[in-house]
Amino acid sequence: MLNKIKVTPLAAESFGVRSMCTMVETPDLALLLDAGVSLCPYRFRLPPHPTEFETINKIRKSIAEAADKAEVVTISHYHFDHHTPSYEDWLVNWTVANQTARQIYQDKKVLMKNPRDKINASQRQRAWLFQKTGGKYAKTLEKADGKSFAFGGETVLHFSEAVFHGSEDSMLGWVVMTVVDYTSERFMFAPDVQGPMSTYTMELIKAAKPQMIMLGGPPFYLSGFKVAESKLQVGLKNLAEVVEAVPLTILEHHALRDESWRQRTKQVYAKAAEVGHKVMTAAEFVGQENSLLESKRKRLYIEKPPSKEFEKWMREGLNEKSSTKPPM
Numbered sequence: 104m105l106n107k108i109k110v111t112p113l114a115a116e117s118f119g120v121r122s123m124c125t126m127v128e129t130p131d132l133a134l135l136l137d138a139g140v141s142l143c144p145y146r147f148r149l150p151p152h153p154t155e156f157e158t159i160n161k162i163r164k165s166i167a168e169a170a171d172k173a174e175v176v177t178i179s180h181y182h183f184d185h186h187t188p189s190y191e192d193w194l195v196n197w198t199v200a201n202q203t204a205r206q207i208y209q210d211k212k213v214l215m216k217n218p219r220d221k222i223n224a225s226q227r228q229r230a231w232l233f234q235k236t237g238g239k240y241a242k243t244l245e246k247a248d249g250k251s252f253a254f255g256g257e258t259v260l261h262f263s264e265a266v267f268h269g270s271e272d273s274m275l276g277w278v279v280m281t282v283v284d285y286t287s288e289r290f291m292f293a294p295d296v297q298g299p300m301s302t303y304t305m306e307l308i309k310a311a312k313p314q315m316i317m318l319g320g321p322p323f324y325l326s327g328f329k330v331a332e333s334k335l336q337v338g339l340k341n342l343a344e345v346v347e348a349v350p351l352t353i354l355e356h357h358a359l360r361d362e363s364w365r366q367r368t369k370q371v372y373a374k375a376a377e378v379g380h381k382v383m384t385a386a387e388f389v390g391q392e393n394s395l396l397e398s399k400r401k402r403l404y405i406e407k408p409p410s411k412e413f414e415k416w417m418r419e420g421l422n423e424k425s426s427t428k429p430p431m
Contacts, residue, residue: 104314104315104350104351105288105290105314105315106288107129107130107285107286107288108127108128108129108283108285108288108289108290108315109126109127109128109129110125110126110127110290110315110317110388111125111126111127111128111169111389112124112125112317112353112355112385112386112388112389113125113126113162113165113166113169114140114162114165114166115355115356115359115384115385115386116355116356116357116358116359116360116384116395116397117355117359117384117385117386117387117391117393117394117395118158118162118385118386118391118394119154119155119158119159119162119394119395119396119397120140120141120142120155120158120159120162120184120396121140121141121142121143121184121356121397122137122139122140122141122162122184122185123136123137123184123185123292123294123295123317123319123355123356123385124136124137124138124139124140124166124169125137125292125317125385126169126172126173127283127290127292129254129255129257129258129283129285130255130256130257130258130285131254131255131256131257131258131285132174132175132254132255132258133172133173133174133175134173134174134175134176134177134260134283135166135169135170135173135175135176135177135207135211136176136177136179136281136292137177137178137179137184137185137186137292137294138166138169138170138176138186138187138207138208139182139183139184139185139186139187139196140159140162140163140166140184140187140196140197141159141183141184141195141196142155142156142159142194142195142197142397143195143360143397144194144195144421146397146400147400147401149400149401149404150194150417150424151194151400151429152396152400152403152404152407152409153407153409153410153413153429153431154396154403154407155396155397155400155403156197156429156431157431158394158396159197160197163197163203166207167203167206167207170206170207170208170211173211174211174212174254175211175212175213175214175254175260176207176208176211176212176213176214176241177213177214177215177247177281177292178213178214178215178216178233179216179278179279179280179281179292179294179295180216180222180226180268180276180277180278180279180294180295181216181218181222181226181229181230181233182226182229182295183195183196183229185294185295186215186229186233186237187203187204187207187208187237188204188229188232188233188236188237189201189203189204189205189232189233189236189237190236191425191426192425192426193424193425193426193427193428193429194421194424194425194429195425201236204233204236204237204240205237205240207237208237208238208240208241209240209241210240210241210242211241211242212241212242212243212245213238213241213242213243213244213245214245214247214252214260214262215230215233215238215244215245215246215247216230216246216247216248216265216277216278216279217246217247217248217265218230218231218233218234218246220248220265221248221265221276221277222265222276222277223274223275223276223277225276226276247260247262247279247281248262248263248264248265248279249262249263249264249265250262257285257286258283258284258285259284259285260281260282260283260284261281261282261284261311262279262280262281262282263279263280263281263282263307263311264279264307265277265278265279266278266279266280266296266299266301266303266304266307267296267299267300267301267304268295268296268297269295269296269297269298269300269301269322269330269334269338270297270300270301270330270334270337271300271301271303273297273300275295278294278295278296280292280293280294280296280304280307280308280311282311282313288314289311289312289313289314289315290313290314290315290316290317291308291311291313291315291316291317291318291349292316292317293308293316293317293318293319294317294318294319294356295319295356295357296308296318296319297319297320297321297322297338297357298320298321298335298337298338298339298341298342299318299338299341299342299345300321300334300335300337300338300341301341302337302341304341305341305344305345308345308348308349309344309345309348312348313349314349314350314351315349315350315351315352315353316345316349316351316352316353317352317353317355317385318342318345318352318353318354318355319355319356319357319358320338320342320354320355320356320357320358320359320364320368321335321338321339321342321357321358321367322335322357322358322360322361323335323357323358323360323361323363323364323367324357324360324361324398325357326361339367339368339370339371342354342368342371343370343371343374346371346374346375346380346382347374347375347377347378347380349380350380350381351380351381351382351383352375352380352381352382352383353383353384353385353388354368354371354382354383354384355384355385359384359393359395359398360395360397360398361398362395362398362399364398368382410430412430413429413430413431416429416430
């Protein structure tokens with residue numbers, strides 16, 4: 104699909120973690136998109152299973168290796184599965200204080216979502232903290248919203264205006280999308296657009312005319328709880344338009360947190376097949392089986408009961424679990 108732009112997903116729901124972290128390489132540039140990874144602290148009233156901790160530990164190492172190669176790191180928004188914080192946390196982010204984030208961002212050009220404009224209160228605070236901690240080690244910190252940046256001979260990064268994190272009345276704020284443009288090839292990165300649920304966001308994606316897109320799908324697991332089913336249906340309709348327009352779609356993130364995601368996206372796969380296009384997960388894109396650990400957490404605890412030591416750790420309070428590495 105792309106010959107000169109190399110796309111390597113490093114972390115994603117189909118790998119067993121919350122993330123969309125991806126390495127993109129052109130002849131001019133090594134780029135690390137959204138270098139964050141997290142686990143859900145409680146799903147089905149259970150903390151992450153030991154298998155999930157083993158997975159995030161392995162993926163953290165992969166992201167660190169990619170960061171060593173990267174010249175530029177992006178931050179589409181300030182949720183912790185999209186950027187790495189600088190405090191110690193062993194429950195959600197698998198981070199060592201003042202070490203994990205520093206290794207990722209040190210001496211990098213960081214192109215980031217504007218920390219003051221079109222941003223909700225919680226993300227504004229996280230953006231401020233990032234600039235004071237991990238971000239202070241960067242070579243440069245630059246606001247990316249709506250801007251383009253040229254590298255080497257023919258690589259250009261185009262950043263969208265801030266678009267909604269989901270629907271247009273979302274309380275979750277805004278994100279920026281990225282297009283990597285090299286000669287006649289275009290890869291688009293559209294994290295947390297949740298479908299996209301916003302039809303305006305869908306039109307921006309189509310106007311960019313990428314040959315490949317990695318996109319965050321609708322959050323089916325929140326249906327009727329935090330997100331109205333009608334909004335999910337809009338997200339599915341818009342996603343069907345995207346796959347019809349883009350030859351290869353890597354569908355990831357929120358969509359894969361529900362075990363019924365494949366059934367829920369049946370119409371999307373049908374639309375892609377109808378026009379000869381492809382839809383796949385990040386794991387499928389790299390030739391691996393899907394490892395959807397969060398959606399299977401309850402089953403993991405039944406099929407692979409944890410040790411007595413781990414059960415003891417589970418009984419600790421939230422702060423204790425965050426500050427104490429789980430016995431695996």
